[in-house]
Amino acid sequence: MICVYNAQLDVLTKGRGTYEITEKVQKIVRESQIGEGQVTVFIQHTSASLLIFENADPTARMDLERFFRDLIPEDAEYFTHTTEGSDDMPSHIRMALTRTSECIPVIRGQICLGSWQGIFMYEHRSFSHSRSIIVSVIGERP
Amino acid sequence: MICVYNAQLDVLTKGRGTYEITEKVQKIVRESQIGEGQVTVFIQHTSASLLIFENADPTARMDLERFFRDLIPEDAEYFTHTTEGSDDMPSHIRMALTRTSECIPVIRGQICLGSWQGIFMYEHRSFSHSRSIIVSVIGERP
Amino acid sequence: MICVYNAQLDVLTKGRGTYEITEKVQKIVRESQIGEGQVTVFIQHTSASLLIFENADPTARMDLERFFRDLIPEDAEYFTHTTEGSDDMPSHIRMALTRTSECIPVIRGQICLGSWQGIFMYEHRSFSHSRSIIVSVIGERP
Numbered sequence: 001m002i003c004v005y006n007a008q009l010d011v012l013t014k015g016r017g018t019y020e021i022t023e024k025v026q027k028i029v030r031e032s033q034i035g036e037g038q039v040t041v042f043i044q045h046t047s048a049s050l051l052i053f054e055n056a057d058p059t060a061r062m063d064l065e066r067f068f069r070d071l072i073p074e075d076a077e078y079f080t081h082t083t084e085g086s087d088d089m090p091s092h093i094r095m096a097l098t099r100t101s102e103c104i105p106v107i108r109g110q111i112c113l114g115s116w117q118g119i120f121m122y123e124h125r126s127f128s129h130s131r132s133i134i135v136s137v138i139g140e141r142p
Numbered sequence: 143m144i145c146v147y148n149a150q151l152d153v154l155t156k157g158r159g160t161y162e163i164t165e166k167v168q169k170i171v172r173e174s175q176i177g178e179g180q181v182t183v184f185i186q187h188t189s190a191s192l193l194i195f196e197n198a199d200p201t202a203r204m205d206l207e208r209f210f211r212d213l214i215p216e217d218a219e220y221f222t223h224t225t226e227g228s229d230d231m232p233s234h235i236r237m238a239l240t241r242t243s244e245c246i247p248v249i250r251g252q253i254c255l256g257s258w259q260g261i262f263m264y265e266h267r268s269f270s271h272s273r274s275i276i277v278s279v280i281g282e283r284p
Numbered sequence: 285m286i287c288v289y290n291a292q293l294d295v296l297t298k299g300r301g302t303y304e305i306t307e308k309v310q311k312i313v314r315e316s317q318i319g320e321g322q323v324t325v326f327i328q329h330t331s332a333s334l335l336i337f338e339n340a341d342p343t344a345r346m347d348l349e350r351f352f353r354d355l356i357p358e359d360a361e362y363f364t365h366t367t368e369g370s371d372d373m374p375s376h377i378r379m380a381l382t383r384t385s386e387c388i389p390v391i392r393g394q395i396c397l398g399s400w401q402g403i404f405m406y407e408h409r410s411f412s413h414s415r416s417i418i419v420s421v422i423g424e425r426p
Binding site for chain 1: 383
């Protein structure tokens with residue numbers, strides 16, 4: 001029988017950086033009891049994003065963060081969207097360059113990530129936020 | 143009962159910029175009569191793209207546009223793909239950095255966007271074009 | 285009847301560049317016998333990615349490659365993730381800026397790409413690799 005199972009995931013952030021959510025997504029897939037199908041991960045924000053990235057060595061994430069810091073200035077002279085602070089417009093650009101949704105196949109009840117992949121929520125704002133992610137599983141429940 | 147509902151959305155553009163399609167996607171989800179599921183939005187072009195972005199304050203989109211204009215030169219000396227004009231290769235690079243498909247959960251018949259999110263078609267060419275977007279809804283029809 | 289059909293696609297690469305997989309994805313959709321639905325293409329790697337891009341004129345892909353080479357240095361002084369060679373950290377950044385998953389509608393058994401679109405695996409490492417892609421089709425089998 002084909003089923004749909006939707007759940008919400010709230011992630012509390014403590015400033016800019018990556019927060020791994022792989023285990024939380026896998027837990028929702030387990031709850032759905034769906035064996036073969038797909039899981040969509042969707043973030044409901046425009047100053048935070050999603051990224052499937054190297055999860056073994058944290059230096060890869062540090063270097064990516066530094067790359068974005070060099071690429072996207074905090075105080076570009078031309079920024080007009082500035083009322084919410086100097087980290088706001090860069091956060092919108094960072095999310096435009098990364099992901100809002102990812103769709104991952106599910107096989108035998110497992111999200112089929114590669115050996116080095118983790119699912120990360122990428123917080124782009126400097127202060128703490130509560131971020132909401134919708135996880136939607138669709139597929140065959142045995 | 144699980145159903146699939148596919149529809150086409152045509153967007154006429156008047157040059158480079160963002161065109162909001164949120165209401166048009168929601169209308170197709172309503173027509174599908176699907177309550178719980180997912181909607182995939184897919185653009186059939188390589189010089190226009192999709193982006194879920196801040197939709198409250200248009201200055202955020204203006205600053206993003208300016209960021210891309212600075213990042214991607216119109217007349218890079220190394221460009222060899224130039225027969226269709228100087229805005230053509232930049233349009234391919236811009237679409238490579240943004241999105242071709244987005245998959246959004248549907249809950250109680252609503253696409254579950256966050257408060258500040260809108261779905262935009264991002265036209266990257268200078269002249270008018272008719273752009274085709276496929277909207278595919280899958281899920282439970284009560 | 286709604287069905288799920290998952291298959292694996294292995295792509296052998298010979299260094300950095302784009303490898304078209306459109307026909308291979310279409311073949312899996314054909315095998316699934318699904319008429320109306322969606323296909324998710326997912327790459328299980330963090331130093332290679334997916335991209336739906338202009339497939340008619342190869343110069344567009346050459347210019348994109350050159351753009352990334354200029355944007356992302358091979359030997360940034362600040363890179364700390366360097367144990368696997370100087371092409372490793374750039375490969376993670378390139379995949380962060382392109383795609384890990386794409387979801388494409390299927391209509392009458394065809395993946396509904398636009399006239400100029402091809403699905404590419406983008407290898408970002410210099411040496412040969414075997415890359416694994418999961419293709420998951422969901423939809424109505426007549």
